Each structure stands twice: as structure tokens, then as C-alpha cells.
Amino acid sequence: MSLAKATREAVRRRPFLVAALRADVVNYTAAARFLADEITVGDDTDAVSTALSRFADELGSYGTESRDARVTMQSGLGRTEETDDALLVVGDSGFAPGSGSLTAVVVTGEVDGVAFSAVLSRLVAEDVDPIAAAVAESLVVVVERRDGANAVRFVEDALDAVPERED
Known part of the structure; x- marks a missing residue:
């Protein structure tokens, strides 16, 4: 499984994080550290941070x-x-x-x-x-x-x- 796919799946298991990404209120590095145990990336939080940023771009913007x-x-x-x-x-x-x-x-x-x-x-x-x-x-x-x-x-x-x- 690619890092991008693993990141998307980890985020979707946490609806609050999907909403935060859609609202553009996420610190990607902090979110990458939060998900690090689930996405086995070693010390490469930069790659997960980049995957989070790209996933956020794919999501629709948050609205009510x-x-x-x-x-x-x-x-x-x-x-x-x-x-x-x-x-x-x-x-x-x-x-x-x-x-x-x-x-x-x-x-x-x-x-x-x-x-x-x-x-x-x-x-x-x-x-x-x-x-x-x-x-x-x-x-x-x-x-x-x-x-x-x-x-x-x-x-x-x-x-x-x-x-x-x-x-």
C-alpha cells in the first residue's frame, strides 16, 4: 500500500480530521506525528505531511x-x-x-x-x-x-x- 493511500485511510478513520482538513485548519506536521504510529513511516513525517496536504487539496472545502x-x-x-x-x-x-x-x-x-x-x-x-x-x-x-x-x-x-x- 502506498504512503498516500495509507494516509488517506488513516485520516478517514478519524472524521474529525477529515473535517479539519476540509476546513483548512490543520497543521500538517502535527497531524503527521499524530498518525505516525498507524502509518509506519519511521522518522519521515515530512512525507506524511505532504500526503496530508495533497489529500486536503482533493477534499471539497468545508461548508455548512x-x-x-x-x-x-x-x-x-x-x-x-x-x-x-x-x-x-x-x-x-x-x-x-x-x-x-x-x-x-x-x-x-x-x-x-x-x-x-x-x-x-x-x-x-x-x-x-x-x-x-x-x-x-x-x-x-x-x-x-x-x-x-x-x-x-x-x-x-x-x-x-x-x-x-x-x-
Whole structure:
């Protein structure tokens, strides 16, 4: 495998680095050192740095777009085994309205995997730990009640700056 191909594969395993390359905010030498253990190049970080620079040139530039979506909050969710009335079911876990201590942030409109990723990344960056989440016709994220109001704001912000797909 060529050094260039190994570099591209190592970068793609780290989506944050793909985004940083697209945004042109990467110190290529520092990134080469970061990837050095995975790309066996010995002491030749210059070659990896050059491969990173060339890969960045191949990637589309980083841009964002706003999604047309409605964000609402539903409090009082609890875990349930009865999935008929559940707002969200992930595997064997259902979350339904009732007397629970969880809050759901529900997004309808232009939602997809890219928006889902942006929402989860923003919540994690804000130290909000989703308990469950899914996207299909709508996007639902279940959080602790105390995080509910902030989670709504973070989700709205994330949907205003969803990364555009690569060209």
C-alpha cells in the first residue's frame, strides 16, 4: 500500500480530521506525528505531511448549511417494555411518555444521517450525554431531564450549521 493511500485511510478513520482538513485548519506536521504510529513511516513525517496536504487539496472545502426543521421537547419519558406507545425504541429499550425522568428532543423536517451526526457531535461537545437516539422520518434524542432545555438549544444550533457533504 502506498504512503498516500495509507494516509488517506488513516485520516478517514478519524472524521474529525477529515473535517479539519476540509476546513483548512490543520497543521500538517502535527497531524503527521499524530498518525505516525498507524502509518509506519519511521522518522519521515515530512512525507506524511505532504500526503496530508495533497489529500486536503482533493477534499471539497468545508461548508455548512441550515436545515429546515422543527425542534420540540417532550418531558416525562421513562423506559418501557411496552413499545406500542413508545416515542423511541432502540433495540430492546423503549422510551415512552409517562412518569419518567427523561426528556426527548424531537426534530421533524429535514433530518438525515448527516444532521444526526451533527446533533450528536454538538451534544457531546457540550457534555450532554444522550441516553438513546435515532433518526428515520424524525430525529429523537433522549437525555436526562436536567439537560432538556439546553439540549434543545444545542440541537437547534447544530441544525443551523450542518456540514455540507463532500463534493
